[in-house]
Amino acid sequence: MADMSKDKYPMPEQQANVRNKNFLEVALGYTKELAMKEAQRCLNCKHKPCMKGCPVKVDIPGFIMKIKDGEFEEAYQIIAGTNSLPAVCGRVCPQESQCEELCIRAIKGEAVGIGRLERFAADWHMQNVADYGAEALSGQTAVKQTIGVVGAGPAGLTCAGDMARKGYDVTVYEAFHAPGGVLTYGIPEFRLPKDIVKKEISLLEKLGVEVKLNMVIGKILTIDELLENHDAVFIGTGAGLPRFMKVPGENLNGVYSANEFLTRINLMKAYKFPEYDTPVKIGKNVAVVGGGNVAMDAARSAKRLGAENVYIIYRRGEEELPARLEEVHHAKEEGIIFRLLNNPVSIKGDDKGNVTELECIKMELGEPDDSGRRRPVPIKGSEYMMDMETVIVAIGQTPNPLIRETTKKLKTASWGGIIVNEETMETSIPGVYAGGDIVTGAATVILAMGAGKIAADAMDEYLKSRK
C-alpha cells in the first residue's frame, strides 16, 4: 500500500542564514530512510505518466520501486541505463515542469519527489559502488567507428555516454581546462558540487569516453578536420556569448556579465582567492539584472562573497520570473532583495571608472508580447538612483560564433544558432549533428541532454546504414 501523505518528505538542507555565507551544497539529500519513505508515495502507475515528461526517458516508477525495496544499486542502474548524468539531473532539473508535473500524486497534493530520489540513487552509487564503468565496458562489443563530440557540457556528455554504451569509440573536445560546460563554469558549487560533476564524468570515462581538454574547435581544429578523423560529429557548444543591456555606463569597472562573474567563481575558484590565483571583486551593494536561474545563481554567489545588499532587478513581475520556483525561494530565504518591475536605465561611475550608482526606472505590465507574456512598459518619470558598486548582467547568452565562422557548409539561423532536423538533430552537413543551447538558444540542462540523446540514436542509425 502506498504512503498517501500529501506532501513530499522534506529534504534536509542548510539553514538559510548559515548557507548564505558558505559555498557548500544547500540541499543535503535524502537519507536512506527518507528515500525509502518517499519512494512509498509512488503509485507505480502502469501508464507511467511521469516518463512522458522526461527528455531522457528514465524509467521513473521502475527505479522508485527499487528504492522502495532498498535495492539502491539496482535503482541506479535503471536510471543510468538512459541518463548519463543522474546525480546532476537529480539536482538541477526543473522537475516541477517535467516528470513531477505529470505525476498523478500532484493532482491532490505534492508530486512524488522524483528528482530527490534520482539524486539519492546516484549519490548512493557514487558513495558505495566502485568501478561500475569497467564492468559495463567489458560487456560491450566495440564498434570500429569513431565519434567526435565538440563541447563537454550536458548535450555533448549525454551524446558521448550514449554512443560509448552503443560501443563506439568517442572523443570529446572541450575548450576549457575542465569538462562539464555550464555544469562546471556556470552552476555554482552550492547547487551542484564540482566533485559530483567530476565523478559523473569519470564514470563516462570508464565507459571509454576520452575527453581532450584545451581544444577550441573552430581554432585548433575545424569541423571539417574532425570529419577526417571521425565517422560522425556532434556539436554541443552551448550559448556562450553574454548579452549586454546596451545602457550607458555598461563598460564601467564593476559591471560583469553573469558568465564572467560565475566563471571566475566556479571554474577558477575565485571564492578561494588567494589560495587560487583568480580574483573576483564584489561591492557592498550588488545588482543582478535578470530573472532566470543564472541571475539567481549570480545573486546567491554575490551574497556568499560578502555583499551586504544583493538585488535582483527584473523588468517583469513575480509570475513572469523565468527561474525555477525553488531557486527563487532559496534566494529569498538567503536575503536576496527582489526589485521586480524595475529596469536599469544607466550606470554611473566615479572619475576612476568604478561603478557608484545604478539608475532604474519602474515598469508596469501592458499587453502580451510575442512571447505571450505581458510586455513591461516603463512608467514615465519614475527613474531613481540606487547606490551600487557591482552590476551583474544576466539577461541571456547567444551562441558562440567560432564554429559558425569556420564551417562554411553549416547552416545557421539569423540569431546564430545551428539549424537541425529536429527529429534527428542532423545539421546541413551529413554526419554532423548538433544539440543543446547552440540549437535552441539558452535553455535547460535536461533539454540539452535530451537533444544529445536523440542525436546519439540518429547517429547510430546513420552509421549502421553506412556500413
Add this chain to the structure above:
Amino acid sequence: MYKIVTKRILNESVHMMDIEAPLIAKKAKAGQFIILRIDEVGERIPLTIAGYDRENGTIKIIFQLVGKTTFHLGSMEVGDSILDFVGPLGKASELEGYKKACVIGGGLGTAIAYPQAKELHDLGAEVDIIAGFRNKDLIILEEEMEQISNNLYITTDDGSNGVKGFVTDILKKNLESKTYDVVITIGPLIMMKFVAGITREAGIKTIVSMNSVMVDGTGMCGGCRVTVGGETKFACVDGPDFDGHLVDFDEAMMRSLRYKEEEEHSCKLGGYLNG
C-alpha cells in the same frame, strides 16, 4: 601538459620561451594569442603568439614579469611543463596588400609587434620599425628587427641608447618626409592612443592590438569588451586587432585598471601594459 623546450632571458624582466604545442603551431598566425594556466590553482592568462615553428611544433611566447603568474612562469626552466595551453585564439592580423608599413612597438609590445613586422617583410612590404624602451637595458630583439626592416629606429625615454624621446617623435618626423599605407602599433594603451592620434590627422590606416583582461578567450566572459566605433566588441573573438582610429582608448585605460589592486595577479593580454 605542454613542455618548455627553450628559454631565453631577453632582459631582466622579459623572458622568451618556446612551448611544445604541435596542434597550435600548425594553425597559429601573426596577431593571434594563446591562454595558459601553469597549474591547478593558477589563473588563465593570455599571451600573444610571438612566433611559431610548424615543423618542430612549438609556439614562442614573450612575457614580462609583472604579476604572480608571469613571475612563476619566469622561474620555470626548460623541461618543465605548463598544465594548460590553449589556442590559437583571436583573429589573425590582416597584413596582405601593403607596400609601405610602419610598425611601432613600445616596450614588450615590440616583441609582440615583431611577428607582424616579419610577416609584412616576408610579404614584400617595405617595413620601418620604431621601437621605444624606457632605457637601453630593456631593449629587446634589436638584431632580429634590424634584419627584417628597411629602417629601424630605437628610442629610449632617457636617451641611454638610440634617440632620446618617444616613438611618436620619430613617427611625426618620418611623416614630414614620407608616408605609409599602414601603421601597426602595439604597446601601452597610452602610446597606441597617441600614435593613433597622429595617424588620424595624417589619414593613415592604423591597426592596434588590444591587451584586455579576459578569462576564457573564446567570447564567453565579455571581460575583454572594448568600445570600437561606438560599438562594444570582444577583444578575444572580434580582435585583438582593431582600427586604431575607432578604439575608445580612454575607456580601455580605465578598464585595464580593474584588477590593479590585485596586480600581483596581473592577467592582461601580453602582460605588457606597463611598457
